[in-house]
Amino acid sequence: MNKDVIKTVDQLKVYLNTMKVDSDLKSDIIEGLAQNSMSLTITHHVLNLIDWNNPSTDPIRKQFLPLHSEYLPSHPQSRIDSLSEKKQEVSSGLIHRYPNKLLFLSTNYCPTYCAFCTRSYTVSNDTEFLKKSKLEEAFKTRVNNLVKYLKSNPNISDIVISGGDIASASTSMIDIILSAIINIQTLKTVRLATRTLLFNPDIFLPKTQLFELITKYSSRFKSQGIELSIQCHFNHANEISTTSQEATNSLFNSGVKIRNQTVLLNGVNSSHEAQKELIHKLISSNIEPYYVYQMDMVTNAEHFRTSLKTCIDISKSLTGLFPGFHLPRFIVDLPFGGGKRSVYEYDFYDDKYGVYWFRSPAISDDKIYFYCDPLKYLNAHIQEQWIRKKSISAIYNLD
Ligand code: SF4
Incomplete structure (x- = not known):
């Protein structure tokens, strides 16, 4: 144990x-x-x-x-796999949503589990509430499939290696993945997604196996013209411990770029002050504030969601306080696989039903994607309509 x-x-x-x-x-x-x-x-x-x-x-x-x-009841439009990743899975653990980007799920596990996890449909062991859909193929088969897929899709220049958390995969597994893709000339960026700089930063300190592996591959990838970076996930300044900072500063000094993504969480970081403090701490830890995500419409995490307006207001309040290259992009990852859009890019907002209408031309020319505010922001009789009608289609008579 x-x-x-x-x-x-x-x-x-x-x-x-x-x-x-x-x-x-x-x-x-x-x-x-x-x-x-x-x-x-x-x-x-x-x-x-x-x-x-x-x-x-x-x-x-x-x-x-x-x-x-x-806990609050989930919005009727929420889904366990809110981003429809399973629909965009081209083989076990390989998700292809954008024309030039690919997501590889290396493992189903993380060293700690976040209760708001968007990938709760597959990450962690089964719970009383949820049976998980696990990665079906063996690890080496999945890596072989990844290499074949990259070779047959030369337009893919970016890959995110995620999970779960890559730090839950062994260093030998990470080694296998990176050595398998290092000679793929069409790749330009490889991103290792991890929250373990929070969960257990000790394993990223100099002289550890993981640190040595990442810094070694960072140099090798660089000589191939590919950037190997870390995509970390801090949501609050309190999460960045002195050990986290020691690890990120050491990685940075060894030439490894680290970018942070944050999820906007109600009562956790849903204020101007919390986001400002986080950005300051990220910058002073040599981490680039990259994305702030509006919380996804994932089932059983409703109490973490804010309105989209909260996200937009925080974004506006931060503009001008940091150089543009230190200011994170505020993003909504559209339900049903519409991909990431700036929170400002909606075509229409229906304030009666709390529904934002987005288009996402990189994913689909004609489809409209909807992001819905939590019901608590709506009038009581509209909340009742949502609960009775249960779906966007019924609300707008789309069937
Ligand atoms: S670290 Fe990421 S994948 Fe793991 S539980 Fe948290 S949000 Fe989910």
């Missing part, structure tokens, strides 16, 4: 007792686990970043140990 990771309710109870967590809150946390789409796995490093004197409002506790009392 890895002593640095908590994986059972009993272990968590022992930890909460040590932290002297109030018994009502403790029950709320334990009941919240039964409702979570993600199985229980959390590193001590993450637990120790939580302010246990103020756990109710703590932005880290909210993401990983949501309370039963925080």
